Each structure stands twice: as C-alpha cells, then as structure tokens.
Amino acid sequence: MRAPYERERLESRLADPMRGLTPVIRSCVRWARRPLQPATRLWRRNLQLRVVAFTLLMSVGVVLLLGFVVIGQVKNGLLDAKEKAATNQATGGFSIAQEMANEGTQSQDGTGANPPQGPIDSGTWLTDLVQQFASGGKGVYWIVALTPAHRDEPTFGEATSNAHGPRSSGSVLPDRSIPASLMHAVETHTGALKQYTTVYTDDGAKPKPALAVGKRLTDINGGTYQLYYLFPFDQEEKTLGLVKGTLATAGIFVVVLLGAIAWLVTRQVVTPVRMAAGIAERLAAGRLQERMQVSGEDDIARLGESFNKMAQNLQVKIQQLEDLSRMQRRFVSDVSHELRTPLTTVRMAADVIHDARDGFDPVTARSAELLQNQLDRFESLLSDLLEISRFDAGAAELAAEPIDLRDVVRQVVDAAEPLADRKGSRVVVRGDTQPVIAEADPRRVERILRNLVVNAIEHGEGRDVVVRMATADGAVAVAVRDYGVGLKPGEATRVFNRFWRADPARARTTGGTGLGLSIAVEDARLHGGWLQAWGEPGGGSQFRMTLPRTAGDGLRGSPIPLEPEDSRRNRAVKSSRPPAVGPGRGPSGAAAAANVPVPRAGAGDPGSPEGSIGGRSAVRGPRIPPVPNASPRVPTADPAALPGSGARVVGHKEAVREDDV
Amino acid sequence: MKGRVLVVDDDTALSEMLGIVLRGEGFEPSFCADGDKALAAFREAKPDLVLLDLMLPGRDGIDVCRQIRAESGVPIVMLTAKSDTVDVVVGLESGADDYVIKPFKPKELVARVRARLRRAEEPTPEQLTIGDLVIDVAGHSVKRDGQPIALTPLEFDLLVALARKPWQVFTREVLLEQVWGYRHAADTRLVNVHVQRLRSKVERDPERPEIVVTVRGVGYKAGPG
Numbered sequence: 061m062r063a064p065y066e067r068e069r070l071e072s073r074l075a076d077p078m079r080g081l082t083p084v085i086r087s088c089v090r091w092a093r094r095p096l097q098p099a100t101r102l103w104r105r106n107l108q109l110r111v112v113a114f115t116l117l118m119s120v121g122v123v124l125l126l127g128f129v130v131i132g133q134v135k136n137g138l139l140d141a142k143e144k145a146a147t148n149q150a151t152g153g154f155s156i157a158q159e160m161a162n163e164g165t166q167s168q169d170g171t172g173a174n175p176p177q178g179p180i181d182s183g184t185w186l187t188d189l190v191q192q193f194a195s196g197g198k199g200v201y202w203i204v205a206l207t208p209a210h211r212d213e214p215t216f217g218e219a220t221s222n223a224h225g226p227r228s229s230g231s232v233l234p235d236r237s238i239p240a241s242l243m244h245a246v247e248t249h250t251g252a253l254k255q256y257t258t259v260y261t262d263d264g265a266k267p268k269p270a271l272a273v274g275k276r277l278t279d280i281n282g283g284t285y286q287l288y289y290l291f292p293f294d295q296e297e298k299t300l301g302l303v304k305g306t307l308a309t310a311g312i313f314v315v316v317l318l319g320a321i322a323w324l325v326t327r328q329v330v331t332p333v334r335m336a337a338g339i340a341e342r343l344a345a346g347r348l349q350e351r352m353q354v355s356g357e358d359d360i361a362r363l364g365e366s367f368n369k370m371a372q373n374l375q376v377k378i379q380q381l382e383d384l385s386r387m388q389r390r391f392v393s394d395v396s397h398e399l400r401t402p403l404t405t406v407r408m409a410a411d412v413i414h415d416a417r418d419g420f421d422p423v424t425a426r427s428a429e430l431l432q433n434q435l436d437r438f439e440s441l442l443s444d445l446l447e448i449s450r451f452d453a454g455a456a457e458l459a460a461e462p463i464d465l466r467d468v469v470r471q472v473v474d475a476a477e478p479l480a481d482r483k484g485s486r487v488v489v490r491g492d493t494q495p496v497i498a499e500a501d502p503r504r505v506e507r508i509l510r511n512l513v514v515n516a517i518e519h520g521e522g523r524d525v526v527v528r529m530a531t532a533d534g535a536v537a538v539a540v541r542d543y544g545v546g547l548k549p550g551e552a553t554r555v556f557n558r559f560w561r562a563d564p565a566r567a568r569t570t571g572g573t574g575l576g577l578s579i580a581v582e583d584a585r586l587h588g589g590w591l592q593a594w595g596e597p598g599g600g601s602q603f604r605m606t607l608p609r610t611a612g613d614g615l616r617g618s619p620i621p622l623e624p625e626d627s628r629r630n631r632a633v634k635s636s637r638p639p640a641v642g643p644g645r646g647p648s649g650a651a652a653a654a655n656v657p658v659p660r661a662g663a664g665d666p667g668s669p670e671g672s673i674g675g676r677s678a679v680r681g682p683r684i685p686p687v688p689n690a691s692p693r694v695p696t697a698d699p700a701a702l703p704g705s706g707a708r709v710v711g712h713k714e715a716v717r718e719d720d721v
Numbered sequence: 722m723k724g725r726v727l728v729v730d731d732d733t734a735l736s737e738m739l740g741i742v743l744r745g746e747g748f749e750p751s752f753c754a755d756g757d758k759a760l761a762a763f764r765e766a767k768p769d770l771v772l773l774d775l776m777l778p779g780r781d782g783i784d785v786c787r788q789i790r791a792e793s794g795v796p797i798v799m800l801t802a803k804s805d806t807v808d809v810v811v812g813l814e815s816g817a818d819d820y821v822i823k824p825f826k827p828k829e830l831v832a833r834v835r836a837r838l839r840r841a842e843e844p845t846p847e848q849l850t851i852g853d854l855v856i857d858v859a860g861h862s863v864k865r866d867g868q869p870i871a872l873t874p875l876e877f878d879l880l881v882a883l884a885r886k887p888w889q890v891f892t893r894e895v896l897l898e899q900v901w902g903y904r905h906a907a908d909t910r911l912v913n914v915h916v917q918r919l920r921s922k923v924e925r926d927p928e929r930p931e932i933v934v935t936v937r938g939v940g941y942k943a944g945p946g
Contacts, residue, residue, distance in 0.1 A: 400802040401732050404824040408738045411827045412745070439824055462938075 107333075108326045115322035116315060123311035127304075134303050138296045143254070143271060149201065150273035150289040151252055153193060157277055157287055160189065164280035182281040183207075187227050189287075194229030197289075202259065202270075204228040204238060204288040207279075236260040238272060238288055246274040246286050259290050268292045332360040336367055348375040392449040396442055403439065410435050437573075444575040448558070451582040458501050458586050460611040465496040465505065465536055469527055472509045476517060484522040487513065491529040498536040499611040504583040508591065509538060511576040512603045516542035518572075519601070530619035531609065537620040539604040547595025555593050556581045580605075588612055594622045596629075724748035726834065727768035729759045729785060730800065731778050739772065742827045748834070756780030760788045768795065770837055772830075775801045775812055783815045790816030794873040796837035800825075813914040818875040819901060820911075836902030837875075851884040851943045852932045854923060863923065875900065876919045883933060883943040892940040916941060 103109060164185060186205050193203045205227040226234040242255045254273040261267075274288040335352060342350045351371060354364040414432045417425040450456050473487045480487050509527075516525040520542040528539045547555065554560050559574040577591075584591035587607045595601030606618035623630065726748045730736045736752050743750045753762035756777035763771065771789060775782035786797055799812045799820040809820055818837060821830055847858035855864045858881055863870045872880065878900045883891060891899075893909035901911060920927045931944045 397802045400823040401735055405732070405735045405738045407824045408735075408742055408827045412741065442824075 108323065108330045111326040111330075112319055112323045116319045119315045119318040123314055127307045127311055130307060131300070131304055135300055138299060142291065142293065142296055146201070146271050146273055146289065146291040147252070147254065149197070149291075150254075150275070153203075153289060154252060154275045154277060154287060157189060157193070161185075161278055161280050165282065182279045182283055185280045186285060190227040190229055198230075200291070202228065202230045202232045202290040202292075204232060204234045204290060206234060206238070206243065206286040206288070207283070231261045231263045232290060233260045233262055234288075237270075237290060238274070242272055242274055242288075243286065246276050246288075250276060257290070259292060268294065269297075329360065332364060336363065339367070339371075343371055343374070348378060389449055389453045392445065393453065396446040396449065399442055403435075403442065407435055407439070441573040441575070444573045444579060447579050448575055448582070451579070451586075456582070456586055458611065459503070460499045460501050460587070462497055462499050463502050463505070465498060465500075465529055465538060466492045468502060468506050468509060469529060469538060472506060472513050473527065475510065476513045479514060480517050480525070483517050483520065485517050485520050485525055487517070487525045487527060489527045489529075494531075496529045496531050496536050496538075498531075498607050498609045500587055500607055501583075504586065505605075505607070508580040508583050508605055509540075511580045512538075512540040512605065514572075515576070516540045516544075516601075516603070519544040521545065523600075528620055532619035533617060534609050534613060535606055535615055535617065535619055536609055537604055537606045537618045539602055539620045539624070541600065541602040541624050543600035546597050546599045547593065547601050548597050552593040552595055552601075556591070588614065590615060590618065592622050594624070594627075596627060599628050724838065725766060725768040726750050726770050726772060727753065727763055727766050728772045729753045729756070729762070729777065729782070730772070730774040731755070731776075732774070739830075742831065743834075746831050746834075754778075756782065756785050759785040763789055763793075770834055771795060771797045772834070773797055773799050773817070775799055775808065783811060786812065786815040786817050790873070794871075796874060798830075798833055798837060809908075809910060810914055813911065814918070816873070818873065818915075832902070839902070849881065849884040851880065851887065852945070854880075854884075854932060856881060856884055865923075870922055872919070872922060875915060876922065879915055879919055880923065880933075883941065887943040887945075890936045890939050890942045896940065912941075 186207065190203045190205050197203070207226070228234045228237075237257060237259045239255060239257050242253060242257070245253050245255075252273055252275040254271055257270055257272045258267045259270040270290045270292045272288050272290050274286055276284055277287050279285050332352070339350045339352055348371070351368045352364040354361050354368065410428070410431045413428045417428040420428065469489060469492070473489060476487060513525065513527065521544040523543040526541040528537075528541070530537050556577050558578045560577075561574060581591045584605055584607070588611065589605065589607035591603070591605050593601060593603050602622065602624045604618060604620055604622050606615055606620075608615055625634075724743075724747055726743055728736050728739050728743075728750055730739070730752075731754045733754065736754065740750045740752065751762070751766040751768065753759050757779035759773075759777070759780065773782050773786060773789075777785065780788075782799065786799070789795065789797060796819070797817045799817040800823060801808060801812060801820055802823045812820055819833055821833055849856040849858060853865055854870075856862075857864075861874075861877060863872055863877065863880065879896065882896065882899050893912040896912050897903045897909065916933055917927075920930050920933055923932050924930045934942055934944045936942055
C-alpha cells in the first residue's frame with residue numbers, strides 16, 4: 061500500500077529540486093554577473109585595457125617558459141658536474157679502500173704480526189675505514205658500509221657495535237638511505253654503481269636528495285662488503301635556488317615593464333583614435349567646425365589629415381546644401397511676397413470691375429466673375445504656398461492655449477454647412493457630450509479640421525460625414541469619416557503629399573489648392589500630434605487627428621481607432637462572430653452587420669490601406685478605450701457603426717454595397 | 722466726413738489703384754512713393770489717415786511710422802505683404818494702429834479706413850475715472866494728478882472702452898470689435914500690442930499694471946478705481 065506512495069514521493073523529490081533549481085541557478089548566475097557588468101563593459105569598450113591585459117598574459121607565458129627551460133638546463137649542468145665529481149671521488153675512495161684491504165691482508169698474511177686480531181678485526185677495520193673516509197669528506201659526502209651479514213639480517217638491531225652491522229658516518233640511516241635496488245645491483249656487479257636517493261638521518265634534519273655511489277669490495281679478511289659514498293646536493297640546491305630567484309625577479313620585472321610598454325604604446329595609438337571618435341561624435345552632433353590636431357607625418361597623422369579632409373568636405377557639402385535649401389525657401393517666400401503687391405492691384409481692379417459688371421454685356425460680365433473667382437483661388441494658393449514655406453523654414457510657431465475642441469468643431473461644421481447643403485450631405489458630430497480640452501493652437505486646429513471636413517464633404521458623394529471626438533490617455537482625437545469613393549491601397553499616405561490629387565480628372569468644385577492636407581499634417585506635427593488617413597476603395601475614408609492633451613507631450617496612442625468600426629473588414633469580422641458578441645448593440649446595428657455580404661468583404665481584403673504619419677503601432681492598443689462616449693443612447697452608442705443612424709444612412713449602406721458589387 | 726488719406730507706397734500701380742478705390746468711396750487721396758519724403762508729404766497733406774507700406778525705398782515703413790507717430794496721433798494703417806508675427810508686431814509697436822495684409826480686398830481696406838476715421842466724429846461730453854486717471858472723453862485728454870498724458874487716438878479709445886464698463890472683463894475679440902471695428906477678426910495680436918503700449922504710457926509700473934489688468938485666460942479689464 062505504501063510503496064507506490066513512497067515511490068511517488070521519492071520521484072517528486074527527485075524531480076522537484078531539478079525543476080526548482082533551474083531558475084534559482086539562473087538567478088544566481090544573474091546575481092553573480094551583475095557586479096561584474098561594469099567590468100565586462102569596460103573590457104569590451106577599452107581597447108587599451110585589452111591590449112595591456114593580453115600583453116601581460118602572453119609575456120607571463122613567455123617568461124614562465126623561458127624560466128623552465130633555463131632552470132632545466134642549469135639543473136642538468138649542475139647534476140652532470142656533480143655526478144662526474146662524485147664518481148671521481150668515489151672511484152678514488154674505492155681504490156684506496158681496496159688497497160688498504162689488500163695491504164692489511166698482505167701484512168696479515170706476510171708478517172703475521174697481529175694474529176689475535178684475526179677475523180674479528182674485519183669489523184673494527186671496517187669501522188675505522190668508514191671513520192677515516194668520512195673524516196676526509198665532512199659536509200661533502202657520507203660513507204656507508206654494508207656487510208653481507210647485515211644484508212642477511214636486515215632487522216638486526218644495534219648495527220654499529222655489531223661486527224656485522226652497517227656502518228655509516230654523519231648519523232645517516234643506512235637502511236633507509238640506500239635503496240634496495242642499488243644494494244642488489246652492487247652485490248651482483250663488480251664495478252662502481254650510482255643512483256639518486258634520499259638520505260635520512262637520525263638527527264632530526266630533513267631528508268636530503270643525494271647521489272649514492274657504491275661498490276662491492278673485499279675487506280681485510282677477504283670478505284665482501286659494500287661501500288657507499290652519499291653525495292648530498294646541498295650546494296647545487298643553493299645554486300639552483302639562487303638561479304630561480306634571479307630568474308623570477310627578472311621575469312616579474314620583464315612582465316611589468318612589458319605591460320607598461322604595451323600601455324604606453326597603445327596609448328600612443330589609442331589616444332588619437334579616441335580623439336577621432338570624440339570629434340566624429342561632435343561632428344555628427346552638428347558641430348561641423350571640429351577638427352583633429354595633426355602633428356608629425358606618421359600613420360596617425362595621416363588618419364588625422366584624412367579625417368580632417370573628410371570633415372572639411374562634409375562641412376562644405378552640408379553648407380552648400382543648407383545654403384541651397386535656404387535659398388530655395390527664401391525664393392519661395394520671396395516669390396510669394398513679391399507676387400502679393402501686383403496681386404493686390406489686380407485684386408482691387410478686379411473688384412472694381414466686378415462691382416461694375418451690371419453695366420457690361422453678358423460675356424464681359426461673366427468674364428469679370430470668372431476673374432474674381434480665380435483670383436480668390438490664386439490668393440489662397442499663394443497663402444498656402446507661403447504657409448508651407450514657413451513650415452519648411454522652421455519658422456512656424458505654436459500659439460497653444462487650452463481650447464475645447466468641440467467649439468472648434470462646431471465652428472468648422474457651421475462654416476462647412478453651405479458646402480454640405482450644396483453636396484446634399486449632412487455633417488454629424490459625435491462624442492460632444494463632454495468637453496474635449498487640449499492645449500492647442502486654435503487657428504491651426506481649425507485649419508486642420510476645416511480641411512478634413514471640407515475634403516470629406518467634397519469626396520463624400522453626397523453621403524453623410526461623421527465627425528467623432530474622443531479624449532483618453534493624455535490624448536484627444538477628432539476623426540472625420542466619409543462614405544465616398546474612399547482611398548485605393550497606398551493612397552492613405554500619399555494624400556498628404558503636396559499637390560497630390562486622387563484623380564486628376566475629377567472636377568474640383570471648391571478649387572482646393574492641393575496643399576491643404578500637407579499644411580494640416582505640418583500643423584498636427586507642430587503640436588506633436590498625428591494626422592493619419594485610412595480608406596478603402598468604395599468604402600469611404602477616415603482621417604484622424606490626434607493631439608497630445610498637453611502641448612509638447614508625446615503620444616502613445618489615439619482614443620479613436622484609425623480604421624473605423626464600420627470598415628468592411630471590421631464588419632466582416634463582426635458578422636462572422638455569433639451575435640452574442642455585441643449584446644448592447646441595437647437591432648439596427650446588428651441588422652446592418654448581418655446584411656453585409658461576408659465573402660466579398662473578407663478580412664483578407666487588400667483594399668483597406670492604412671497610412672499613418674505618426675506611426676500606427678499603438679493605433680489599436682488595448683489600453684485605449686475605443687469610444688469613451690458611454691452615453692445612454694444605447695442603440696447608437698457607437699456612432700461609427702451606423703453613420704448618421706437614420707434612414708438615409710441605411711440607403712447609403714446599400715449604396716456602398718452596390719459599389720462593392 | 723473728413724477723408725484725406727495719405728498713401729505711402731512705392732508701387733505706382735497699387736497706389737493708383739488705391740487712389741481709384743478711395744476716391745470711389747469719397748476719400749481724398751494723396752500719394753508719396755519714397756520713405757525719405759514721407760514725413761514732408763505728411764506735413765504738407767495733413768491727412769486724416771495714413772496708409773503706409775512697410776517695404777519702402779529709402780527710409781523703411783517702420784521708421785516712417787515712428788516719425789509720424791512722434792509728431793502726430795493720426796491713425797496709421799500698415800499695408801504689409803508679410804503676415805509673419807514678428808513683422809506685424811514690429812509694425813504695431815512702431816506706432817501703427819492697424820494693419821492690412823496684402824492681398825486685401827478693397828472693401829476690407831475701406832472698412833478699416835472708415836473704422837479708424839469714424840472714432841473722431843462722435844464726441845460725447847463724458848468724464849470717466851479709471852484708477853487715478855481722469856478721462857475727458859469729449860476733450861480727448863487723460864490726466865493723472867492734473868498732468869496730461871499723451872495718448873494716440875487708438876490708445877485713447879482702448880482706455881475709454883475699458884473705463885466705460887469697469888465691471889466687465891473684455892475678451893480680445895470684444896475689444897477688437899469695439900475699438901478697431903472688426904466683425905470677424907481673429908487677430909488678437911493687435912490687442913496685445915496696443916495694451917502693452919497703453920500700459921507703458923498710463924501705468925506707474927508697467928510690470929505691475931493697475932489701470933489695465935489682465936484677467937488670465939479671458940482678456941482685460943479696467944483696474945479698481
């Protein structure tokens with residue numbers, strides 16, 4: 061019963077830490093990396109630091125390599141010399157020992173002077189021999205003598221007093237100091253043999269490396285024993301230590317000096333480069349008279365020279381362009397001004413003639429009328445040109461004050477009433493239940509809106525024009541929607557071009573100058589606002605002006621979507637959804653949506669160009685409420701859903717659909 | 722109605738056309754085409770109003786305006802091809818009462834000329850006080866402590882308009898209509914400039930006005946008196 065549960069728990073315990081640990085590790089890494097960030101940034105940005113660091117690293121490597129090689133060489137040399145000297149010394153010693161043994165044997169055999177010494181003598185003799193030899197090489201070598209008996213019983217205790225024990229000088233422990241392999245080799249060979257070993261002493265000193273040279277000899281009684289010379293490397297180690305210390309000191313010096321040199325050298329290169337970078341930045345910032353200081357004739361100087369040449373050429377070119385553009389602006393401005401005086405005369409003359417036209421024959425009277433009308437047009441064209449040239453010259457000033465856009469809209473709509481009547485359109489204003497306050501230049505805003513409304517009426521084909529206002533999120537917007545011919549793909553941006561006309565063949569009843577929307581865009585831009593257009597062929601268009609509520613603030617979005625909710629695409633989306641989507645919508649709205657033929661007005665319809673001047677990423681931002689007029693007029697809560705919300709509008713809808721077919 | 726108008730303009734065609742229009746409206750125009758001779762022509766013609774082009778050969782219109790203003794309060798209407806704020810304000814500050822931007826319609830010009838001339842013809846015996854100023858409307862004089870203050874007719878009109886209704890705050894548009902006689906004028910720079918000029922003459926401390934008080938966001942009113 062418990063087992064599955066246990067297993068489950070175990071599994072979860074195994075799995076959990078892994079799952080829980082990954083983010084922990086990640087955050088740890090992040091936490092650890094954070095204090096390093098300034099350093100890594102410095103590393104990435106500072107060429108000099110990198111060069112110096114690399115130089116240090118590489119010189120350390122080189123110095124270490126050199127050190128190892130040199131020390132190895134010195135060590136080998138020292139060892140070779142030591143070995144040679146040791147071998148000579150030992151060979152000499154061995155032959156002396158053998159001679160002494162031979163002499164002893166002869167005297168013993170020949171004279172028989174000391175018979176009682178006999179075989180016992182061989183131990184004493186050996187002790188004497190060792191002492192004698194050792195006294196000659198104090199501090200230079202130690203002597204160890206091993207007898208076969210000792211080798212047979214290596215664990216035998218008090219060696220030195222025993223006749224068969226090993227003898228050694230300088231409190232060397234023979235058993236541990238002479239390696240067994242050497243003992244064996246010496247036993248089986250006749251010549252002198254040598255091996256490196258470690259000498260242990262019983263006086264508490266540290267074990268020392270040494271060279272052991274040994275040989276099998278015969279003692280005074282003809283018995284064999286082994287005699288070893290042990291040469292410690294004290295002197296050599298001292299020498300080697302000195303060499304190492306010298307090398308290390310030199311190496312540190314070399315590395316530090318190399319680092320310093322690298323720092324100095326890179327500074328020589330990096331400083332002009334940094335200077336060039338700084339001056340390039342200043343040039344980019346518009347200070348065109350900045351130049352590099354050039355001294356000498358090296359590569360850096362060449363860099364500086366060509367840099368300066370480039371800056372010079374740039375300055376000249378920019379100056380030329382500026383002059384040219386200033387001249388051109390000046391020319392436009394001058395032409396506009398110069399034209400004004402003769403135009404005033406012509407205008408006055410035309411007025412006089414026009415006033416007297418009753419007495420003319422019909423042809424002359426009509427001519428006087430035409431003259432008058434065209435003079436009006438000429439005049440407005442001239443003033444528009446002048447306005448544009450003022451924008452181009454950057455001379456336009458914003459006289460912003462808090463205004464209620466509803467007043468401006470009302471003025472504009474009132475002024476456009478005669479034109480609308482002539483065209484058979486109605487201008488419907490929505491969203492004017494609450495104040496729409498913004499800091500704006502009333503003259504410019506009025507000009508923008510007049511342009512939009514007049515355009516909408518002109519291109520509205522006699523259908524209604526809806527002006528919507530909304531305010532939200534630090535922005536105010538006025539959108540002017542018409543249901544006329546609309547815009548073809550790509551035209552939504554081109555409408556703002558100077559002297560652009562949708563259809564050059566179309567008759568212009570009000571004789572616009574072709575500069576109206578260009579000026580309107582500049583006006584909006586001067587406020588820090590947007591003027592954008594949307595349109596679909598046959599489905600009308602919508603122009604939306606968005607202004608920041610406080611002059612100079614940035615815009616994040618617009619309270620009104622650029623594409624109206626009754627665009628073909630939106631209607632298609634809406635009608636493809638179940639009716640539950642819009643419970644608040646009145647029956648007429650639902651009917652209108654349902655009546656729209658879905659397939660033709662598919663969402664993939666390319667005919668829904670959207671153009672923008674300010675950037676439309678935020679257009680449909682979810683933060684912005686679509687329509688803030690949550691007024692109790694429920695069925696027509698969204699004015700865009702049903703333009704005009706009247707019988708005529710339904711007719712328009714059908715007309716629109718006919719266009720679709 | 723008196724109607725001597727001096728036209729100072731170097732463009733002969735425009736001058737002639739102006740002459741035709743002004744004569745048609747019952748004025749007596751005289752002409753001067755040179756800035757240097759403008760003052761002499763002014764003294765000789767003794768006009769009731771000066772139409773002054775700002776761009777003149779010789780002495781420019783601004784200088785001429787200052788010269789005339791230095792010795793007379795006669796209304797001056799500038800004709801300017803430049804509608805930029807700076808040019809207009811400079812012209813107004815040099816003493817012009819009003820301005821017309823080329824190209825203008827004859828009726829517009831005539832309306833302005835008439836508005837500037839009409840004022841002199843309705844003297845009503847009236848004594849007004851505003852602050853420590855005493856205004857004799859009929860005698861066309863303003864005195865502080867018995868000392869007369871010299872004002873141009875336009876400045877006088879502005880002051881009288883404010884002083885007649887000291888309880889009322891005048892918007893710039895209302896002042897334009899009452900003082901300048903405009904119906905649909907949108908240009909409130911005129912009011913601003915002339916209020917400044919008036920203040921520099923009648924206020925003890927123009928930085929802290931007490932006679933002509935600004936009501937922020939609305940307009941101007943007469944100070945407590």
